[in-house]
Amino acid sequence: MESIKDKVAVIGMGCTKFGERWDTSTDDLIVEAAYEAYEDAGVGPEDLQAAWVGTTGSGSAGQCLADPLKLKGIPITRVENYCATGLDAFRNACFGVACGMYDVAMALGFEKLKDTGAGGLGVGRGQHPVYETRRTAPGSFAFIATRYFHKYGIDKTTLAKIAVKNHHNGTLHPKAHFQREITVEQVLKAPIIAWPLGLLDCCPTTDGAAAAIICRADMAKKFRSDPVYVKGLGLSVDPMLPMSRPGFEYLGFQSNVNAARQAYEQAGVKDPLKELSVAEVHDCFTITELVICEDLGFCEKGTGKEHVDAGTFTLEGELPVNADGGLKAFGHPIGASGLRMTYEVYKQLQEKAGPRQVKNPKLGLSHNLGGPPVVACVALLGN
Amino acid sequence: MAGIVSYGAYIPKNRLSRDELARAWGGNSLKGERSVANHDEDSITMAAAAAMDCLQGMDTDSVDALFFASTSSPYTEKQAASIVARVLDLRRDIFTADYAGSLRAGTSALRAALDAVKSGSARNVLVTAADCRLGAPRSIDEQAFGDGAGALLVGADSAVAEVEDVYSISQEITDVWRTSEDRFVRNWEDRWVIMHGYDATTREAVTGIMKRNNLEAADIARAVLTGPNPRSHQALARALKFDPEKQVQDLLFGSVGNTGTAQPLMLLAAALEEAGAGDRMLLAGYGDGSDTFILKATEALGSLSERRGIKGHLSSKRALDRYEQYVRYRGLMETEAEEAVRKSMRSSATALWRTNNSVLSLHGSRCKICGTTSFPVQRVCYGCQSKDQFEEVRLTDEKGKVYTFSLDNLAGGVEPPTPMTVIETESGARVYCEMTEAAPDELKVDMPVEMTFRRVHQGAGFINYYWKSRPVR
Numbered sequence: 001m002e003s004i005k006d007k008v009a010v011i012g013m014g015c016t017k018f019g020e021r022w023d024t025s026t027d028d029l030i031v032e033a034a035y036e037a038y039e040d041a042g043v044g045p046e047d048l049q050a051a052w053v054g055t056t057g058s059g060s061a062g063q064c065l066a067d068p069l070k071l072k073g074i075p076i077t078r079v080e081n082y083c084a085t086g087l088d089a090f091r092n093a094c095f096g097v098a099c100g101m102y103d104v105a106m107a108l109g110f111e112k113l114k115d116t117g118a119g120g121l122g123v124g125r126g127q128h129p130v131y132e133t134r135r136t137a138p139g140s141f142a143f144i145a146t147r148y149f150h151k152y153g154i155d156k157t158t159l160a161k162i163a164v165k166n167h168h169n170g171t172l173h174p175k176a177h178f179q180r181e182i183t184v185e186q187v188l189k190a191p192i193i194a195w196p197l198g199l200l201d202c203c204p205t206t207d208g209a210a211a212a213i214i215c216r217a218d219m220a221k222k223f224r225s226d227p228v229y230v231k232g233l234g235l236s237v238d239p240m241l242p243m244s245r246p247g248f249e250y251l252g253f254q255s256n257v258n259a260a261r262q263a264y265e266q267a268g269v270k271d272p273l274k275e276l277s278v279a280e281v282h283d284c285f286t287i288t289e290l291v292i293c294e295d296l297g298f299c300e301k302g303t304g305k306e307h308v309d310a311g312t313f314t315l316e317g318e319l320p321v322n323a324d325g326g327l328k329a330f331g332h333p334i335g336a337s338g339l340r341m342t343y344e345v346y347k348q349l350q351e352k353a354g355p356r357q358v359k360n361p362k363l364g365l366s367h368n369l370g371g372p373p374v375v376a377c378v379a380l381l382g383n
Numbered sequence: 384m385a386g387i388v389s390y391g392a393y394i395p396k397n398r399l400s401r402d403e404l405a406r407a408w409g410g411n412s413l414k415g416e417r418s419v420a421n422h423d424e425d426s427i428t429m430a431a432a433a434a435m436d437c438l439q440g441m442d443t444d445s446v447d448a449l450f451f452a453s454t455s456s457p458y459t460e461k462q463a464a465s466i467v468a469r470v471l472d473l474r475r476d477i478f479t480a481d482y483a484g485s486l487r488a489g490t491s492a493l494r495a496a497l498d499a500v501k502s503g504s505a506r507n508v509l510v511t512a513a514d515c516r517l518g519a520p521r522s523i524d525e526q527a528f529g530d531g532a533g534a535l536l537v538g539a540d541s542a543v544a545e546v547e548d549v550y551s552i553s554q555e556i557t558d559v560w561r562t563s564e565d566r567f568v569r570n571w572e573d574r575w576v577i578m579h580g581y582d583a584t585t586r587e588a589v590t591g592i593m594k595r596n597n598l599e600a601a602d603i604a605r606a607v608l609t610g611p612n613p614r615s616h617q618a619l620a621r622a623l624k625f626d627p628e629k630q631v632q633d634l635l636f637g638s639v640g641n642t643g644t645a646q647p648l649m650l651l652a653a654a655l656e657e658a659g660a661g662d663r664m665l666l667a668g669y670g671d672g673s674d675t676f677i678l679k680a681t682e683a684l685g686s687l688s689e690r691r692g693i694k695g696h697l698s699s700k701r702a703l704d705r706y707e708q709y710v711r712y713r714g715l716m717e718t719e720a721e722e723a724v725r726k727s728m729r730s731s732a733t734a735l736w737r738t739n740n741s742v743l744s745l746h747g748s749r750c751k752i753c754g755t756t757s758f759p760v761q762r763v764c765y766g767c768q769s770k771d772q773f774e775e776v777r778l779t780d781e782k783g784k785v786y787t788f789s790l791d792n793l794a795g796g797v798e799p800p801t802p803m804t805v806i807e808t809e810s811g812a813r814v815y816c817e818m819t820e821a822a823p824d825e826l827k828v829d830m831p832v833e834m835t836f837r838r839v840h841q842g843a844g845f846i847n848y849y850w851k852s853r854p855v856r
Binding site: 135146150192241246 | 735786787815817
């Protein structure tokens with residue numbers, strides 16, 4: 001197997017303001033993200049040779065991208081891979097370019113969640129009438145918290161510290177959905193959504209879109225002096241719902257481990273805690289961030305609490321995790337999240353992250369985890 | 384001689400005090416408490432539970448027919464017995480039938496089962512009866528009715544109670560009824576209902592069967608008489624010269640209530656729990672006539688395996704604090720959220736039909752190569768990826784415990800937060816399901832559970848049945 005390392009470059013990115021965009025349509029979100037990316041890359045729609053678009057339910061087919069952007073005649077593929085949709089759209093675009101078929105392509109992810117009339121993602125998903133009865137997103141991740149608490153003896157306070165950190169980071173990003181500090185006490189006293197997870201352990205439902213323009217690495221300097229290069233791409237899908245999977249320990253996810261291993265091998269990363277400058281991970285719930293940090297090798301399984309207490313993953317820590325506030329502060333417009341994370345990594349590597357800027361950035365990671373969950377995607381970007 | 388080979392019962396865990404019903408509406412309390420089916424229970428789920436109690440330690444392949452009796456089947460058109468048979472994992476080449484339309488349906492099914500066994504058309508017939516009847520709000524019925532189920536296995540040999548004679552009479556009378564449009568039970572004036580319905584008819588049938596067997600009241604060790612309330616029941620017993628204290632099976636009115644078609648089967652089960660070998664018993668059911676039976680307990684009673692029966696279910700209970708809970712459980716009032724779920728709920732008859740081995744029989748697959756057990760049935764093994772190398776295993780036979788859980792306020796349901804559980808069975812299979820009848824603070828990792836057959840959601844005219852976990856009763 002070959003490596004994707006240094007074959008593709010990101011030359012422009014765009015990201016909408018995330019939030020309750022009541023007055024903004026799906027098409028408006030796409031235009032907002034795409035035109036920021038065009039401008040950033042110094043290209044126009046006529047320069048795109050192909051596109052990949054990610055959404056789980058806010059649009060269908062490639063048409064959902066062609067329509068608002070009036071893209072004429074180019075191949076566009078819609079990608080859906082649960083909450084890993086955005087990053088997988090990016091991954092597919094990278095391979096399209098890396099194989100030499102296209103020189104310049106776009107990956108765009110979007111989701112419009114505030115048109116449903118409901119505050120959450122809904123209930124009872126799945127293809128069978130009863131097997132996945134009453135499955136909710138917070139309920140699925142509460143299973144992890146219950147088991148993790150049981151195994152390692154930690155409690156909700158550790159999770160609350162993760163929420164406090166990400167809310168703080170969100171105050172430093174004007175595009176974040178939430179722009180306010182919270183306290184550990186507020187998190188612990190918040191109404192329970194799915195025990196043991198309370199309201200402030202959960203990311204909000206949000207509207208948003210984000211886009212990347214990518215090109216062949218050898219062409220990148222023609223577009224800008226500071227392109228960012230793709231160093232590794234991993235994707236892993238686990239068979240069977242976690243709830244049905246024999247022997248599943250509910251302490252982390254094999255798909256996380258495998259997706260990260262693929263990307264680390266391509267990039268030559270041996271010690272992610274030391275080698276990564278910044279990591280944007282899929283903190284749909286506070287417990288998720290905790291187990292992801294372990295699954296991705298930032299720390300040993302079961303030691304997350306020590307690192308949370310020590311501040312390892314704060315902006316000032318050894319490896320800032322979710323420097324922009326993560327899903328906790330940005331919300332989770334499903335198809336958009338992976339590209340929103342990549343937008344932050346891209347800006348950090350270009351040292352354009354303002355008050356959130358990490359020092360001496362070299363390598364950044366973005367990561368999505370999707371489903372009940374069963375699928376993980378990891379992208380490594382570097383200078 | 385044909386007789387009762389095994390018995391079982393089911394009483395829902397919920398009890399509502401009649402004082403609370405009287406408080407809610409004003410008026411007099413009939414005292415004691417009544418059983419209330421949980422919001423996820425109906426006649427089918429209760430019949431299945433009683434049947435499982437009855438088949439404890441029995442070979443299910445020996446059952447040749449299954450009868451289901453009820454006046455409150457959730458379906459007007461669709462057989463309940465075939466659902467219960469699938470839940471019990473009975474053979475496919477059996478005869479199933481529903482008995483309905485009368486409070487006598489339970490004893491009518493029992494009589495038909497005896498006839499089938501006597502004729503040789505079946506060796507063992509499982510008779511189930513369950514009712515979950517609705518008394519009109521504020522009516523005496525609302526206080527008097529109870530929910531429950533009974534089951535009797537009728538067979539040609541090793542009877543715990545041989546049936547010596549059967550005698551029935553038919554009586555046309557509109558005393559207690561529901562038309563196809565009615566939700567609540569209707570009654571004509573109670574004095575006439577008792578005098579010329581229940582009392583006169585049952586007395587006539589009992590007198591008839593006693594006479595043709597040359598039996599006096601004193602020959603009966605236990606008289607099991609159904610009845611709508613203790614007063615009429617005792618009056619009937621006295622008129623038949625039975626000593627209510629010593630000879631007559633308690634009506635379970637103060638603890639359960641009138642369980643309709645299930646009542647005679649449940650009372651017989653209660654009597655058999657106390658009976659000794661050689662005891663002669665009388666069973667009388669009423670409804671548009673009367674079915675009567677003379678039985679004689681045998682030595683085989685002593686060798687029946689342990690079961691919950693009436694006693695076990697009676698002692699396992701939880702009190703409903705408020706009438707409002709009853710209203711919710713019976714769906715007498717619907718919240719906006721519940722209405723939205725009901726209207727939007729979709730199901731798939733074809734998907735359920737294709738998977739009813741897992742959905743109704745709770746079958747998992749055990750890999751013949753590596754031994755991994757999975758649920759629902761998987762063609763390709765999770766453990767070793769071998770294809771179609773599995774045998775189906777029934778997971779209700781295995782002990783289970785909570786592997787992990789959540790208390791979900793977002794999942795909807797009648798009583799949020801809804802406990803959602805991942806159950807691990809002894810063989811390592813995982814079953815993802817709701818937990819029912821648990822207090823939120825009761826849930827713990829590793830707590831032992833048992834699986835119980837319930838309704839999981841319904842809407843758009845479709846009832847979805849599936850399994851839930853519950854704390855061991």
